[in-house]
Amino acid sequence: MDQLSRYKKQAKLGEGTYGEVFRVQDTENNEILAMKKIQVENDEEGIPGTAIREISLLRELNHENVVKIRRVICQNRKVYIMFEHCEMDLRKFMNANDLSQKLVRELTKQVMAGTNYCHIHRVMHRDLKPQNVLLNISGGQPICKLADFGLARSFGVPIRHYTHEIVTLWYRSPEVLLGSKLYSTAVDVWSIGCIMAELSTGEPLFQGRSEVEMLFEIFQLRGTPTEDSWPGVSQLKDWRDTFPKLMGQSLQKRLRNSLSAQGFDLLEKLLEMDPGKRIPLSEAMSHKWFLE
Structure with missing residues (x-):
């Protein structure tokens, strides 16, 4: 039949x-x-x-x-x-609406909740971006749904070697850009930080056209890492001692104060350069920003 x-x-x-x-x-x-x-x-x-x-x-x-x-x-x-079936993706929703701070909080929390659930069940999404977050409107409220798990991986302990050819370039974490093959759920946390920043301004935070250009954009904003700030960074495959030593700049200035002080505090923790110090989602979801 x-x-x-x-x-x-x-x-x-x-x-x-x-x-x-x-x-x-x-x-x-x-x-x-x-x-x-x-x-x-x-x-x-x-x-x-x-x-x-x-x-x-x-x-x-x-x-x-x-x-x-x-x-x-x-x-x-x-x-x-x-x-x-979902009505649209997060990119289309952003393009069609001016998002209030309250809505930015709600959408960020939903993306975190779905990803945290995946992490609890030992799944890394590895390709989080606005186009892979689908959306339905229910009772006037948007409901986010993570989609496109084609690059997702289940993981265990000890963490295995993974390919670094993951995540659309603009949402790719610095450890992956530097060639690390021993990465963890922190790669998804970085992507969520990029999505949160984009929700608050309407523009992608990083827009590099190549891996090197992406690294320089990240270093300009977050500062070039050192062995003190990120132990082991100089041992990563694609690290170069010739990288420019940049100081970084304030997220508030870059994002034109589009978030509250608590919002910027959370964003700092999501966009922590050292994946070992990056905030886990279980902790991020109870951040004070969500109580404002």
Whole structure:
């Protein structure tokens, strides 16, 4: 039986790294879903690893701030993944709205809550950015859902070596940019700091076009790290003693005082250069900024 026949295509929503995404209607219950279609190129390669990871990880995760997977269908050398449908992503929401401080707090906390849940269940997302945070409006309130787990990884102890080819450049942490392969959940924390700053100003915090340019932008804002401020930094694969010694600047000045004092205090902790000193999300979520 053709399992796909119950899903009626309505519109194409976009194209990802390994497939197209459509809005479809389940004709049996009228539910609107997002359907990701993945082409299996040949029998030797099989289903892309990114798709297998996304399916297996999302089936294990169940949180209001993580997108839910409804069904997987394999048919005619294609894989179809049905997700709950979301109205837009965080990037589109930012472009369409002037965000109040209260809304910036609420959206940041939801992204943290979904990511913290993943971390508790030993999953690093590794590609957090506004385009991978989906959004529904419920009772006038936006509800965030983390999506696109194609680069996500489960982790254990001891931490294994991972590739540093992760995270869209603008949201990539300094340890990954410097070639570290022994990284942890702190990579997601850095990305959330970048998202929080972007929510407050409407502009990406860093916009480097290459890894080196990204490092220089980070050093200009946060200061060039030293062995005193970040023990072991000079041992990282892509560290160079010739890096310019920059002092950094105040986040308040750079972000035009777009946050309160408590907001900047939290942002400082999220954008801590040394991943070992970066605030864990369990602690960040109870920060005083969220009580204002």
